[in-house]
Amino acid sequence: MTPLTLEQLQQYDQQDLLAHKRAEFTLPEQSIYFDGNSLGAMPSCALQRAKDVLERQWSQDLIQSWNSNQWIDLPFKVGEQIGRLIGAGSGQVICCDSTSVNLFKVLSCALLMQPKRTVVLTQQGNFPTDLYMVQGLTRLLGESRCQLVEVPEQGLEQALTSDVAVLMLTQVDFRSGRLLDIQRLTQIAHEQGVLVIVDLAHSAGALPVELDTWQVDFAVGCGYKYLNGGPGAPAFLYAAKRHHAQIHQPLSGWMGHKAPFSFSPQYVKSDGIEQFLTGTPAVISMSVLDAALQVFSDVSMQQIREKSLGLTRCFHQLVQQQAALAELSLITPLKPEERGSQLAYQHPAAYALCQALIKRGVIADFRAPDILRLGFTPLYLRYVDLWQAVEILSDIVVSKEYLKPEYAIRQKVT
């Protein structure tokens, strides 16, 4: 393979149809940011919106803002915007709570829909909070009604037996970056009468998702990663319209009531996707997410995917070109259809490498026990950034800088 040069990367940037999007973000000047899969960077419009929500909507319009500034419509409005990015037709996505809480809602619905089945089947190594939420439900309902079964990814199909109520999948693995074929798995699950819940934490805003086409039953996902909604931004929940009439989610708070302001003592669920609302939404955080989503208004998920694949391909090629980096072992699949928008390298000193990179302004992250993880966000990452990052990484290894004692001390990691 012809070695990749800085000039070639500069040329990619010049040809990049998404290059102009970077200017819509406020980024730290001296950093290269590979952690948009943990916390997306700040779109400048988000700051403007936050100021308006506090300075005008809250402080001046006060309680009337629920109507005059449409706070009451935010969960639905933000849900609609996210829906467009994940292939969901109108009225099937709502913004609320956290991913974990939303997962509890859809898990409960799915189990209640399948009273004779008890197993929640998932892939081994799924994101811990997904596993924990099932474990919590088991503790509440007992093992006779909810059991978590984890199997290696290649064994999922075989494990879809008649006692499986739900197949719970995360589309892109948070460690390895492996991308599952949700359409295929959904079809197989449905053939066995199994409902499908997909966690889109590492896919929404990163790659094309087609929930309606794939006939997924329920999905949840995160507002603060590739959607750039700000730290701890509210999450989202998708429920296919065909299920809306018969489902009952147990976190039935007043915002999910058909007529919340009638203050009636009996819960009557809303007909639509609003039935998944629980308490009063975090308006400030949700408004920031609402504004942040504007950066997606003039780009397609296909464009984002193409650049994402270009960035990860080039980065790995640059790593391979550096003899010093031979010890970095890629655990992300090389086939484009099998990888998300991140690269994960195993290395015995991954923690120290990550700390040394951060010290030099290359913000990557570490996942225990030995993974250096880099997220690639096509809206604000440039091809030339990859060159610089790999140069720094190589220098850290060659100079043995990462062996400094300050990088060996394991501190609280996020």
Added chain:
Amino acid sequence: MTPLTLEQLQQYDQQDLLAHKRAEFTLPEQSIYFDGNSLGAMPSCALQRAKDVLERQWSQDLIQSWNSNQWIDLPFKVGEQIGRLIGAGSGQVICCDSTSVNLFKVLSCALLMQPKRTVVLTQQGNFPTDLYMVQGLTRLLGESRCQLVEVPEQGLEQALTSDVAVLMLTQVDFRSGRLLDIQRLTQIAHEQGVLVIVDLAHSAGALPVELDTWQVDFAVGCGYKYLNGGPGAPAFLYAAKRHHAQIHQPLSGWMGHKAPFSFSPQYVKSDGIEQFLTGTPAVISMSVLDAALQVFSDVSMQQIREKSLGLTRCFHQLVQQQAALAELSLITPLKPEERGSQLAYQHPAAYALCQALIKRGVIADFRAPDILRLGFTPLYLRYVDLWQAVEILSDIVVSKEYLKPEYAIRQKVT
């Protein structure tokens, strides 16, 4: 009784030990705000904090803020601040999620602790979302494990039979403003082996609460009413330390794990109050609440309570002095020990009166079917405001302004 004069009210303001607090809020100039029990006004420091969280912490420090800007400590730190306002010793209050979601957590805990008892007993007319959350739990667990029983307040004591697992009370009624004697009810409940959950939505920040002294088991409450945390601010949850070791809340997300960043597949709950955390906290909204709580740092709840009782007493006296307002019928108890920080008047045209008041800059609210509700927030309401508000209300009645067709149309009410 000697009539209350404007001069007398001006004198009260001059003597008011809390008078200086008003300057710490950004308030609309032309309004008198009686809706701090729905959405507290904005402390100016909240805006400064929001700007810092976006401009510096998020946009510049990005993911590292979890440690460098202590985002990870926010739920506990904010919980501690709220704890001081509700008589909770350290390590028993955490800030997270919504009041409804938190109620689900403590309800589940309490039911799991009392496997042979099934009833959740509550006062008739309790805030709907509290009822709805129990109804949701019943739907999930079945009536054999969870049953909601509502009885009139005066019948609570008698209804504490051996099948009652939990007595779920709201300290201050959202409609009438009636204040319950939680200490007494808790003692009686405990004598019957019943656990007590208290909803502090209309009491935290409004009046002295002594959870530890009263030996309440669990409590939940709201960040956006008297705590002034901003629209949809995160809520809080109290769990008495004596229960921490044996309880298991089912919304067991990764932030409640003993070691969240070990990413282990098995949930092991945190030892302390952090076990009630679920997903990633809404950092922007929670930071705003954190800042807003600073306004309580140099005042005591006793001072707040004294002014609150003074404000409600004076307001009602002014209403009584106006012959035109004879049709307003107070449903809030007159005894100080039986009322919270609000007044509620029944009137056949309550909705129109409320709309006409708002039009004239007096922000009150309406609760179906016929209640005009006014919240009194001692940190930013002046005695002279009461005079002006009652003058306007009287004028609206005398002039029959409230009969204008524009006020008769019932629109979406918040």
